Amino acid sequence: MxxxxxxxxxxxxxxxxxxxxxxxxxxxxxxxxxxxxxxxxxxxxxxxxxxxxxxxxxxxxxxxxxxxxxxxxxxxxxxxxxxxxxxxxxxxxxxxxxxxxxxxxxxxxxxxxxxxxxxxxxxxxxxxxxxxxxxxxxLPTFADYMQAYGEGGYKAIKHDTIENLTRLYWYTVEFGLINTPEGRRIYGAGIVSSQSESRFCLEGRSPNRIHFDLERIMRTDYRYDDFQQTYFVIDSYEELMESTANVDFTPIYERIKNLPDIPAHKVLPTDKVYHEGTQEYARAGGLA
Ligand code: PHE
Ligand code: FE
Known part of the structure; x- marks a missing residue:
């Protein structure tokens, strides 16, 4: 539009x-x-x-x-x-x-x-x-992450895996949460600029809050036009940097090509779960 x-x-x-x-x-x-x-x-x-x-x-x-x-x-x-x-x-x-x-x-x-x-x-x-x-x-660490992400984009184009890389952007740069000594906080821009989602993502019973996991995120669907059903949490920007910029995505792209996508609401037995959401918001129809 x-x-x-x-x-x-x-x-x-x-x-x-x-x-x-x-x-x-x-x-x-x-x-x-x-x-x-x-x-x-x-x-x-x-x-x-x-x-x-x-x-x-x-x-x-x-x-x-x-x-x-x-x-x-x-x-x-x-x-x-x-x-x-x-x-x-x-x-x-x-x-x-x-x-x-x-x-x-x-x-x-x-x-x-x-x-x-x-x-x-x-x-x-x-x-x-x-x-x-x-x-x-x-913030130097985050600034480096964003540049590395851009460079990673060229590779994703070659591998035809832009969707997998976009999910990483979505669940970190746009909708990421971070653990701090004072409690869990928002660093994702999509949340920080939204009044209602700022409360929903941290205090809502509905969404899952799960620890960051690169490969899992790259397989996870997301909501484009409504609150997320799952938020992923990092412990530090260094953790984010080390588990992405210092990792070669080529073998991961190859491996996940053969694996099914994970629905946005789903919790897996392998997840490190902080909060398993009720999903009551999404089930009630969300914004619609
Ligand atoms: N290391 C990734 C690759 O090999 C590139 C990347 C860095 C992607 C940081 C996202 C964030 O493709
Ligand atoms: Fe944005």
Missing amino acids: PVNDPVVAEQTPAEDHTIDQCWDRYTEEEHQVWTTLYERQMKVLKGRAAPEHFKGLELLNLNDGGIPNFDRINEKLYKLTGWQVVAVHGLIPNDVFFDHLANRRFVAGRFIRDADKLDYLPEPDIFHDVFGHVPLLT
Whole structure:
């Protein structure tokens, strides 16, 4: 569905699908949507988001009020981890996405959701992309993970296993949880930018919470348009890095090609389970 943003629509994207953010063309109303969402999320994320998320927001001054200017973010972010944020017109092809990540460029939507539909997102917008994803790019281990993921994308294209690799992204970068000394926290951008899922994923009886397991995740289906039925938990970003970047996926891709997919709600005898969900939310029909 094409996004309703005239500043996006009037631009012809570059070959790498980027456009100009044209920061000075955001309206007052658009800035206000950012500020409303920001304040709403900070309330719900207290005691729920990973400390690195708050630290990243602070390091990049994402709380100046209003939609952040990518040039300003990049001055700081580049010095910290060599990453940059670039604007794109909308969803982009996998190979282009992987190439940006492999070169430490995070692609973000320019547009922001409508003020009267704060919880409805036809595509990832600037609030999801920047508030959700960019803070963790200030953390060197996570920054390296994202680049390694992009490089891994080339291999997945060759092996025709993009779906398996995408599930890893989904269950970590988008919907990952992490154990900390203070308790379990959210690091996944898809959750961090969602008011309702922030509570559901940690406190809900319905979803499973299971320890991270690379091969199992690569076989697990997911919900694209509703709360997840299972969340995977890491102990540290180092654990995530060591069990992915330092592992050759080729033999794993070969092996799982012959194994069935695992339904999104299923708990296996081999899982390290923190919470076995009732799945009552999904069974009642979810958002539908
Ligand atoms: N090590 C993976 C491979 O061999 C690449 C990868 C790294 C994928 C980090 C995801 C995250 O394909
Ligand atoms: Fe995202």
